[in-house]
Amino acid sequence: MTSHAQSNLLHAYVDDELDLVRSMELEDHLAECADCAQQVASFRALRATVATPELRYRASDDFRARLMRHIERAERPPVREQKLRSLPWWNWAAAAACLLLAIGGLLLYSGSRPDQVLERELVADHVRSLMATHLTDVLTSDQHTVKPWFTGKLDFSPRVRDLSVDGFELVGGRLDYVDGHSAAAIVYQRRKHVINLFTWPAKSGDESPHATAQQGFNLIEWTQDGMYYCAVSDLNQQELGEFVELVRR
């Protein structure tokens, strides 16, 4: 080795993550290269300074006790009744009325589907993808790059469309794991709003688009030609609807 060692390698060495052969190669290099040796010494010193138990926070006993109460309560299903029983009757009546209204609103809004677990998971995936570095595994605006990229990584081939003419820029694609199976996430963007289009083979027949909202995000899901689709975005519902129509064309 004549040039300097790669910095990833130096760190892997400092962390004891190198295999024996590479570790010996690196040691040979360090014996000759004062710069790299100084880097290693400096990173070791940094590790010693940072890895101190004093910097580790501990959960307080108070928090621990509170958490246990919450978990125990979560374990017993009829939470709502227990909480409400201690309130005066008029409070209880008001709460019941609010609850009925809320449930009514929710049913109207979500088309009376009780199962929101999948939607929650998709929103969580969407949120995670918004971390700058998590958005795409393959970054390209070319549909002919995105589609082959998925091939070999999934047991199905998602349909990837270029919608940039219609104002929805194709950003790239990402592999995801949703609801216990692999999913393709095709990423689009309109203005600053990111749209994740999740898709995987459907278990049921065609279903027309169905809009819901979760934690401030809009979702539209449907089933078409044997594939399940769900578009998730903070984009307003109307524009997300336009997007869905374009995808469905």
Added chain:
Amino acid sequence: MEASANSGEKMARFERLVLPHLDSAYNLARWMTRNSADAEDVAQEALLRAFRFFDGFRGEDARVWLLAIVRNTYLTWIRRQSPQQNATEFDEHLHTDLELSLTPESDVLRRATLEQVRSAIEALPPEYREVILMRELEQMSYKEIAAATESPLGTVMSRLSRARSMLRQRIANERRTEVKQP
């Protein structure tokens, strides 16, 4: 009767496998949110989610599994706090300058005070802060960090390398300004 026996069993298993890692969960939440009130909120929500999804836990490493949940809970939380702001403010300037900077002396790093180290870690962008925490405070292997952050191993390695360079620079800078001040 049967249901309550099952849920009692679930609780016992949860207490045995997951709760021993409560401090790790809280530590991560505390470093990511940077204050104790929010950390308790995030850690509590994460633990409740972990309990709810515990049936899906297949006996892998419980700490890695729990920390992945804490991390996702934090990401959801931070988006709720500031929906406009991107979760990571990327410091391009810092990245490009780093490679050119001089290697701080080991002595300088060794003599840093706890407070200086703490504020230097807190100043790291979140995706760098989390790898430093997992590596140095949780003593996790690269593979475990990759699993908990749901990132490829290569990403973990390059982030750790960047994170340490940034951290080293910040600590050295703080030491220097401290020395200059009378």
